[in-house]
Amino acid sequence: MTIDTTPMPPERLLELDDVHVHFSMREGLVKAVNGVSYHVDRGEVLGIVGESGSGKSVTARAIMRLLAKNAIQASGHIRFRPEQGKEVEISSLPRDGRKMRELRGGHIGMIFQEPMTALSPVHSIGTQIMRTVMLHKRVGKEAARARAIELLEKVQLPKPSEMVDRYPHQLSGGMRQRAMIALALSCDPALLIADEPTxxxxxxxxxxxxxLLxxxxxxxxxxxxxxxxxxxxxxxxxxxxxxMYLGRIVETGSVDDIFYQPKHPYTRxxxxxxxxxGQAPVHRLKTIPGMVPDPFNAPRGCSFHPRCAYSVAGRCDVYAPDVKRFPDDQSARCHLAGELPEEVVL
Amino acid sequence: MSRTETMPSMPEDALISVSGLKKYFPVTRGWLQRQVGEVKAVDDVSFNIRRGETFGLVGESGSGKSTVARLILRAYMLTGGSIKFRRGDGSVVDLSDLSDREMRPVRREMQMVFQDPYSSLDPRMTLLDIVGEPLVIHGVGSKGEIRDRVGELLGLVGLRPEYAVRYPHAFSGGQRQRIGIARALALNPSFIAADEAVSALDVSVAAQNINLLQDLQEKFGLTYLFITHDLGMVEHISDRIGVMYVGRLVELGDTAEIFEKPLHPYTEALLSAVPQPDPRRRESGRRIVLKGEIADPANPPTGCTFHPRCPYATDLCKKEVPELRPVRGRQVRCHYAEELDLAGVGA
Known part of the structure; x- marks a missing residue:
């Protein structure tokens, strides 16, 4: 795999370029992530929304190189810049190699939906944080414990010096989530991946x-x-x-553009x-007809066309749309983006 | 039924009237299972559900809202209180003193839809068996009639009658939820309790199923008890709501009025905590972030159970338990319901 020669802009922290992740299953090949490109700048919060099965979590796991064994990372590049000047192509690193292990937990932290399954039930909160700190920062036990207490205080857990010796089952759901955030932040990561944490x-x-976040x-x-x-x-x-929809990013933009001027029919x-x-009572909720198609046989053309109110026969069901770009870095993968009838969204 | 004559009257328009409902679970310790305390999961809850309306119960996990639904359907025995139910023939029965045998015919009129569409359907039964089971249990119809009825029910919830031979695994979460709805409708009930019926579904699918529930309500004149922690959903679907906190109702009344101007600080905090799909709200910064966590019902705080988290609490709140009392056409359990000027949602 050749490394892209154009360097990332200075503010860029992470860049995904045409990432594909497929799973080979008995029933066939599932294209869970099908050409995803996005970037994250230093210090910004990128929200990724989509229904179940859209591939949002699989993409995140591809960044962490934590995909299941039957996953095939077919193509695409994931680049990450842990510090100024140093660019790493994550997608070409061996998943259990030294460099990747240094990045994972050291420079990229991750928190999950269910802290009870993400935290070890047989180790105290403190032990789990101390191990991470000792591994990445090469400090002694005493210093690591002090750091653990400091972190627990940072995530506003009550009585951090006692909390450090507690086990996950002794905490409530909200407290466990705080403990997991403390663990993910233990090495001051430049990037935090939060997968449905609330x-x-x-x-x-x-x-x-x-x-808190x-x-x-x-x-x-x-x-x-x-x-x-x-x-x-x-x-x-x-x-x-x-x-995201069915393994692709269908629209990106600033939070205001997405909410007040969505360009893709799916976002709308x-x-x-x-x-x-507080909305005036409506008689019926608007719905999207049908359901997310099964990933073994994604529809031809635009994968949203069977459910789309604006679908044009002969176009949307035949040709996959390209990305259309709009001002302020907004873009949508739709033939009709920018030409849709104006609708009051709010 | 002589029993019905002696009971205190229930409002003419009520289908269900719950009064003083209590459910205490024992806390046991040791191998002798010695009882060392009790959890007051539901403590003195009273409300009416009017015929044809949707009554919403909201609250956080551990507030006792699901327990109330299970008590009404007599899935649990109650510790105290009464549940009056107006039957199809107009007679009123108190479910709290019916034997299991007497309860059986009443069960045909009240049904439940569950949260988890995966664990509430037996994976080894076909849809014909699942949706037809209530008919078999209550001995309604021959085999052929049951098959026809199941086909009809599947059609009602937007599934094809041919699907009757399939197993649940062949369906998505939203479709499974519809199968559960079809099963609940099998015996023509007048009342359906939906416990977090759309909480596990994706937004677009949840909206489809909510619309379905509303269509069915119109078509069959159903009465719903809708339990959820999703306040947006409850505002959309409910005519009246009850807000629960640690086993007690803290506010009860008309949905639109409560959302516009809550009278209990907990309702205010709940409403302000809901993340709104509106980025401009961020600047207004009106969110109230409550301190701490929901109280432990096995060891509730003194006085008002909400006082440790309440931004308006005074010494009185620590000492005296407020009663649920009528304030401006609602029921509110707060010492300061009249004085506080709380913020609702909306413009």
Whole structure:
């Protein structure tokens, strides 16, 4: 695999270029990620939204090189710049090699939806953080423990000096999520990948965790890739948004453009199907007809055309659309983007 | 039924009237299972569900909302209180003192739709067996009639009647939820309790199923108890709501009124915590982030159970348990319901 010779712009932290991830299964080949390109700048929050099966988590795992054994990373480049000047092509590193292990946990942290399964049940919170710190920072036990306590305080857990010796089962869901954030941030990563971190939480706890992530992001200046299916959460935390459908990014743009001037029919339809608080009562919710097609036989042409209200026969069902670009870095993968009838979205 | 005569009257328009509902679960310790305490999962909950309306119960996990639904359907025995249900023939029965045998015919009129469409359908049964099972259990119809009815029910929820021979694994989450709805409709119930019925689904699919539930309600005059933690959904579907916190109702009333101007600080905090699909709201910064976590029902705080997290709490709140009392046409459990000026949602 040849490394792209054009260097990334200075503000760029992570760049994905035409990434494909396929899974070979008994039933056939699943193209879970089918040509995804996005980038993350230093210190920004990129929200990735999509329904289940859109490939948003698989893409994130490809960045961490944590894909299952039957995954085939077919093609594409993932580049990451841990420090100024040094560019690493993650996609060409061996997944269990020294460099990748240094990046994983050291420069890129990750938090998951279900902290109970992501944390070890047989080690205390402190031990888990200390191991990461000792591995990446080469410090002694005492220093690592002090760092663990400092981190637990940072994520606003009560009584951090006691909490450090607790086990995950002794904590509530919200506290576990805080502990996992502390673990992911233990080595001051430049990038945090958050995969549905608030989905399993109650709204009041979700609000707490979102506020915490926002304040930590401000304080530590890391970039966040925030994966979620909840448009409300994205509106709250993201600077830019990428919308995924069936293994592709169908639209990207600033958070305001995505919410107030969506260019792709899928983004529009999704936004219209959410009941909003305080909205004048509507009789029926708008829906998207049909369901996400199964990935073994994705539709020809634009993969959204069977469910799209604007689909043009002979065009959308035959030719896969290219990416159309708009001002302010907004882009949409749709033949009709920019030509759709004006609609009041809000 | 002489029993029905002696009971205190229930409002004419009510289908279900719950009063003083209690469910305490024992906390046991040791191999002798000695009881060392109790969890008041539901404590003195009263409300009416009017015929043909959708009543929403909201609250966080551990608030007791699912337990209320299970008590109404008599999946649990209640510790105290009464549940009156108006049957199809107009008679009123108190479900709390029916035997299992007496309960059986009443069960035909009340059904449930569950949250998890994966674990609530037996993977080894075909749709014919799953949707037809209530008919078999209640001895309704011959084999051929059951087959026809199942086909009809599948059609009602937007699935093809030919699917009756298939197994649940062949269907997506949203479709499975529809299968559960078809099963609930099999015996022509008047009441359906939906416990987080769309919470596990993707947005576009959840919207489809919500619309389906509303269509069915119109078509058959169904009454719903809709339990969810999704406040956007509950605002959309419910006529009236009850807000629960640690086993108790803290606010009860008309949905639109509560959302516009909550009278209980917990309702206010819940509403402000919901992430809104509207990035411009970020600047307004009106979100109230509650301190701490929901109280442990086995060891609840003194006074008002919400006081440790309440931004408006005073000494009175620490000492005295507020009663659920009528305030401006609603029921509110807060000492300061009249004085506080709380923010709702909307413009």
């Amino acid at each position: 989905t399993a939480l109650d709204v009041t706890t979700e609000a707490q965790i979102l506020e 926002k304040s930590l992001q401000e304080e530590m200046g890391m970039a966040i890739v925030f994966i979620t299916h909840n448009f409300g959460v994205v509106a709250d935390i993201a600077d830019r948004v990428a919308v 339809a999704l936004l219209q199907s959410i009941p909003r608080l």
